[in-house]
């Protein structure tokens with residue numbers, strides 16, 4: 039089928055979304071949703087010609103065991119496998135690592151008791167991680183604040199603050215430690231953190247657990263949104279842990295939580311600190327950010343010579359009480375839909391197809407970390423970055439008495 043001169047081909051049956059849901063088509067490495075046989079975008083208009091530009095395809099699909107597909111089918115979630123190639127080198131062996139990205143709905147309604155919601159999410163994730171283990175995943179990352187509905191739109195405190203847990207010994211961290219040890223898998227667990235040692239305050243945190251089961255450390259969301267219904271500043275402040283990078287057995291990783299993906303300097307600092315893979319666990323909705331989603335993490339992979347993993351939740355979450363966000367919209371009880379579409383981007387600009395916009399899913403991707411240095415050597419962005427010049431200029435620009443050098447006639 040041709041659209042604006044582009045050749046589209048149907049998604050293989052194993053990757054199709056359910057019968058009642060819109061079908062998807064491939065265009066290069068892009069997956070487009072179809073309604074009535076026509077591509078549509080979230081905001082309900084026809085795609086424009088430049089939205090079909092040719093892009094480097096993901097070089098190969100990854101063979102995953104049949105029993106993994108069967109388990110995914112039984113568990114009612116999508117499973118995709120992809121791989122990126124790097125050139126062979128004489129002095130280094132390939133550094134192959136498999137990452138798993140998980141996107142999911144909240145299985146219970148937001149009104150259900152807190153402990154039941156957390157427990158249902160633990161069971162759901164446990165089942166998905168079992169399949170990830172069958173697929174040989176080395177590092178798995180869950181979505182932002184994965185143990186709870188994304189209730190920060192409400193600005194209410196109870197019961198949502200009750201989902202907060204200690205990053206060091208909360209039930210979710212202990213649960214993830216067991217998973218990590220059982221499957222010898224690094225687990226990235228983004229949670230709402232309650233910091234008992236510092237006045238019981240809350241943070242938006244990702245706990246990183248080694249494949250041994252030991253806690254490697256934690257990292258916090260550096261940029262807090264103040265946009266639309268994302269009223270997160272009511273709950274926590276900007277992270278105070280900087281840009282830590284975690285040395286794992288499978289490579290150096292970092293976590294840039296959700297809204298941080300709009301901040302190129304945030305990606306840059308993780309990369310400067312040595313991250314080879316930067317995970318971006320998110321919770322974002324169609325009307326706000328779907329047009330930005332395919333670009334931002336992918337561009338960050340190119341700009342920083344690293345792999346990036348963009349993860350978004352799926353489904354709609356309804357809250358008991360109406361809320362408004364000072365934007366003139368009528369009071370409402372939900373965010374709208376979280377559009378999933380999780381994907382991995384490589385430093386050469388290629389990317390995997392995205393997971394579904396509306397189903398739970400596991401995206402397994404094999405990376406060769408050698409590609410990071412190979413792209414660095416080709417493009418030299420680190421070498422040509424002129425960081426000392428920007429450091430000097432930025433240090434001046436943030437001073438209260440700064441006056442920008444605007445030259446006039």
Ligand SMILES: NC(=O)NCCC(=O)O
Pocket residue numbers: 182263268295296297298320321322323326327
């Ligand atoms: N969770 C979160 O930070 N969402 C903000 C919206 C966005 O960045 O798309």
